[in-house]
Structures are given as C-alpha cells and as structure tokens.
Amino acid sequence: MARKVPEINGGPMADIAFLLLIFFLVATTMDIDTGITRKLPPLPEDQPERDDEPKIKERNVFEILINSNDRLLVEGDAMNISELREAAKEFIANPYDKKDLPEKETKEIPFFGDVDVTKGIISLQNDRGTSYGMYIKVQNELTAAYRELRDQKAMRKFGKKYKDLDDKKKKAIQEIYPQKISEAEPKNIGGN
Numbered sequence: 001m002a003r004k005v006p007e008i009n010g011g012p013m014a015d016i017a018f019l020l021l022i023f024f025l026v027a028t029t030m031d032i033d034t035g036i037t038r039k040l041p042p043l044p045e046d047q048p049e050r051d052d053e054p055k056i057k058e059r060n061v062f063e064i065l066i067n068s069n070d071r072l073l074v075e076g077d078a079m080n081i082s083e084l085r086e087a088a089k090e091f092i093a094n095p096y097d098k099k100d101l102p103e104k105e106t107k108e109i110p111f112f113g114d115v116d117v118t119k120g121i122i123s124l125q126n127d128r129g130t131s132y133g134m135y136i137k138v139q140n141e142l143t144a145a146y147r148e149l150r151d152q153k154a155m156r157k158f159g160k161k162y163k164d165l166d167d168k169k170k171k172a173i174q175e176i177y178p179q180k181i182s183e184a185e186p187k188n189i190g191g192n
Contacts, residue, residue, distance in 0.1 A: 056121065057103065059099070059101065059103065060102045060119045060121060061123050062075065062091040062102075062121070062123065063075055063076070063123045064084075064122065064123065064124045064125070064138065066124075066127060066130045066134060066135065067130070068127040068128070068130060068188075070130060070131050070133075070134035072084065074087060081137055081138065081141060084141040084142070085141045085144050088122065088141065089148060089149055091120055091122070092120055092145060092146065092149060093118070093149055093177075094120070101118075101120070102118040103118070103119050104116040104117060105119060107175065109172050110168065112172060115176055117176055117178075120180065121182055122181045122182065123182045124139075124181060124182065124183050124184070125183070125184040125185075127187065128187065128188055129188075130186070146179045149177045150173050153176060153177065154169070
C-alpha cells in the first residue's frame, strides 16, 4: 500500500508574499535626484531678427567652456575649478571698474538708491562628453559666487545674510547682482 503525501495548503502564501512586498516598499529608501533651480527665459515671440538690436559687447560676457576631459577654459585660459568662484565674483562685481570687465549702468534700487549695476552675463558651454559631476561643480561655483556677493551686500547694508532678509530686500539685492547665466547647447568642444 502506497503512502499518501499530505497536501500543503497554499492559500496563505499569497498573503505572505503581499505582506513582504509591502514591507520592502515601505522599508526601501528611494534616491531622489536633486536638480539645479533655474528660471528659464520666456519663449521668444515669433518676430524676425532686427539689425538694429543691441549687440552684447565681448567685455560683458564671461565665457566658460568645459571639454570632454572635464577641463575648464575660462576667457580663453585654462583654469582650475577651485579658482572659478573668485574669477566669477570679480567679473560679476567689477569692483575696480576695469575696462576689460563688464560695463555698468546706474539704476535706482530700493533701500540702496542709485547703484552701478554690471551688464555682465556668464556664458557656459559644455562638451557632450562632459561628466555630470563636473557640470554640477561648475554650476555650484557660479551659484556660490552670486550667493557670496549677495551675502556681502546684505551684511554691509542690513547686518544679515541674504537668505535671512525679507522678500523686498532680497529683490533689491537681486537687482544689484542679477544671476545671468546663459547656457548654450552642448557641442563637441574638446574631441571625444
């Protein structure tokens, strides 16, 4: 006589699998990608280009190129990432009104009165082979340059850091140091 193997009840298996699935969904941490906060310019209206539009003078553009080897070329010269912040700050502020740095125009700004504001624009272009890490490092240095200049202005005028000011005072300092970073479409700047 053959022995009969008892059947195993498989009903609770689905419940156990479901509970394990819920456990792993709740217990697992998800990496959240962080991005760069930028306000994009508005879409251009369909207007033909005019010849009488003002051109941006070369002295008002701070050109930064990043090649596929993650090397910086700033204003035509090789530069280390650790030097970029100070170079950007000097360009943005033009504290000594140098002729090779951006022009300034006088604007009336709340809380400050008449202030000379530079017309400088930072132009950033990277190679298609530039690493994401290097791109973020450059963006961080440029953002830090603006932040430090804004903090210095806020401390001198209001005795507080820029981030601790109310919105009206922040806006006034933003008018003095407007963050103007222009990014061109990536190209093959430095080869492979």
